[in-house]
């Protein structure tokens with residue numbers, strides 16, 4: 001494919017944020033080019049793939065206007081439907097609450113989203129890396145050769161190490177960003193509860209973070225962990241922690257002892273919310289590039305797509321002369337800003353506890369399953385807040 005020299009909107013990155021932004025920009029009348037460096041969209045997968053049902057997302061983000069394909073997607077994208085979530089404390093006590101959703105095949109889902117954008121008239125170039133962004137000029141290099149393309153607006157949906165954010169002065173300063181470093185395996189022959197998500201805590205296995213076992217249908221599971229490197233033992237790698245969890249955890253170890261490991265995936269999850277500014281006069285950032293993540297559970301697909309819709313609509317309105325692009329910043333915060341900020345606040349509160357298994361056991365004992373669900377969703381019930389602050393104070 002040979003791109004044109006000029007588009008209204010160029011979207012860098014065809015993940016959930018980018019494809020959604022591209023679709024809505026095109027639907028609102030813009031000519032749109034969507035670029036991704038991957039040769040196969042969604043692959044390698046860097047996600048455990050859990051997506052709550054629309055009703056759960058709406059309860060978590062009551063002010064959000066959900067894009068269509070966050071609510072409606074084909075069954076072929078679903079690996080497993082989910083009914084419950086379990087939290088396993090460092091001392092192995094278990095709490096469970098109801099949650100409705102699906103573990104998605106991210107490869108299929110990302111491709112489905114890009115396809116819907118293309119049906120709306122978006123031009124898609126895969127295996128095309130954006131190498132430079134200057135003003136509204138984008139330089140690309142890839143399977144279709146080298147190109148210099150101009151747009152009126154650039155949307156950076158290029159993930160946690162966003163080139164667009166760096167080029168536009170929208171990223172966090174070095175040292176300001178907090179991330180989970182994540183590693184996960186796809187495993188077969190797991191003794192698994194097929195409709196339950198499991199999250200495990202405990203410093204011996206997951207310092208400053210949590211491990212998970214997410215069912216992927218039949219006897220398959222996604223088994224992974226996200227840790228905070230500054231809280232880890234010196235000299236112990238993320239891979240060593242994950243292997244330790246798989247071999248030695250009293251509950252998980254039993255489920256995984258006959259596992260056949262098919263695939264290993266690494267990634268990072270930004271967990272300190274969005275930077276102060278997410279838009280300039282000609283560019284904006286969205287999804288992981290903008291820290292659109294619920295920091296308590298690492299859920300990034302819903303906020304990426306909700307903000308993606310706002311990004312696409314705002315870019316198209318800007319191109320048509322109807323608004324300033326900077327209005328995007330205010331518009332997405334109205335819909336999901338509160339939930340993201342509160343989730344960061346809860347994660348920081350939990351940071352004080354998570355360093356100590358004793359405190360974490362006490363905290364998880366104190367919190368009821370219903371309250372856990374509320375916290376997972378980035379909200380902090382008053383009673384829990386008071387209890388956690390008291391435990392934190394006792395620690396100091």
Ligand SMILES: Cc1cc2nc3c(=O)[nH]c(=O)nc-3n(C[C@H](O)[C@H](O)[C@H](O)COP(=O)(O)OP(=O)(O)OC[C@H]3O[C@@H](n4cnc5c(N)ncnc54)[C@H](O)[C@@H]3O)c2cc1C
Pocket residue numbers: 012013014015016017018035036037038042046047048049050051128129130131157158159160163182183184224266267268269286287288289293298299300301302304
């Ligand atoms: C291990 C792990 C497990 C997770 N599990 C879950 C989960 O269960 N549920 C959930 O909701 N979230 C989960 N997340 C978070 C979720 O994956 C992300 O929040 C989500 O993918 C964000 O979408 P995005 O479109 O912003 O970014 P991405 O999906 O990262 O897409 C960015 C795209 O930009 C492209 N790109 C980057 N740079 C360039 C460039 N220079 N030129 C061209 N293309 C470029 C990339 O190839 C990529 O396709 C997890 C994350 C990790 C790491």
